[in-house]
Amino acid sequence: MEWLDTAVGKRLMQQERELAGQVLERVFGDQIVQIGCWGPPGMLLEASRTQFSVLIGQDERPGVKARVLPERLAIRTDCVDAVVLPHTLDLSHDPHTVLREVHRVLRPDGKLIVFGFNPLSLWGLRHRLTPNGYPPGVRRQISRHRLSDWLRLLNLSIDSSRACYASAPSGRAIRLARRSQWFASVYLLVATKETIPMTIIRPRLRARARLVESFANPTTRNVA
Numbered sequence: 001m002e003w004l005d006t007a008v009g010k011r012l013m014q015q016e017r018e019l020a021g022q023v024l025e026r027v028f029g030d031q032i033v034q035i036g037c038w039g040p041p042g043m044l045l046e047a048s049r050t051q052f053s054v055l056i057g058q059d060e061r062p063g064v065k066a067r068v069l070p071e072r073l074a075i076r077t078d079c080v081d082a083v084v085l086p087h088t089l090d091l092s093h094d095p096h097t098v099l100r101e102v103h104r105v106l107r108p109d110g111k112l113i114v115f116g117f118n119p120l121s122l123w124g125l126r127h128r129l130t131p132n133g134y135p136p137g138v139r140r141q142i143s144r145h146r147l148s149d150w151l152r153l154l155n156l157s158i159d160s161s162r163a164c165y166a167s168a169p170s171g172r173a174i175r176l177a178r179r180s181q182w183f184a185s186v187y188l189l190v191a192t193k194e195t196i197p198m199t200i201i202r203p204r205l206r207a208r209a210r211l212v213e214s215f216a217n218p219t220t221r222n223v224a
Helices: 007-024 095-105 122-129 144-153 178-183
Strands: 031-035 052-057 080-086 106-117 156-165 186-193
Touching: 007 080, 007 106, 007 156, 007 186, 031 095, 080 095, 095 106, 095 144, 106 122, 106 144, 106 156, 144 156, 144 186
Parallel strands: 031 052, 031 080, 080 106
Antiparallel strands: 106 186, 156 186
């Protein structure tokens, strides 16, 4: 995306890089997968503490290990410790399918880290007024509230949500008060794939057959 080479795009990537580093310092395991190219290859995974980190995407770019569609991941089920979606849902034509695929490949207790554009921000307003969207190429902007609902339906519990960046229509960065963080241009949401508890099904005890039927109620006897 050429927009990332602009001054605004570079400031955004720098803040996202710092925020991703804070989150990934507490993510451990064997492997983490970033689905979708965003900025310099490996930028968001620099602070990862997993043994392996993999970048996959649709485009053939330096650092991309495999070219796959986010809606059809060529990854085994329940094998990934963490997944990073850097605005992948904003750029996808079918974000619901992407989330279902992410849920499939995540291990129980695996982490999902999502960067998204906030439709309630000034950028959201500009996105609705711009024919090609804003930033250019963005198909939609999904609110944190809606995304949280989607994740809960997939048994992904919300761990945390943070505001990432704010910019005026002129591109100048602005500082938001604590109570107005919901209007930041970008947010970061972290979720965990819940472990479904095993339910032990005990065999039902069959009632013993009665040897002698109970006497009929005298009031219900037929009179001869």
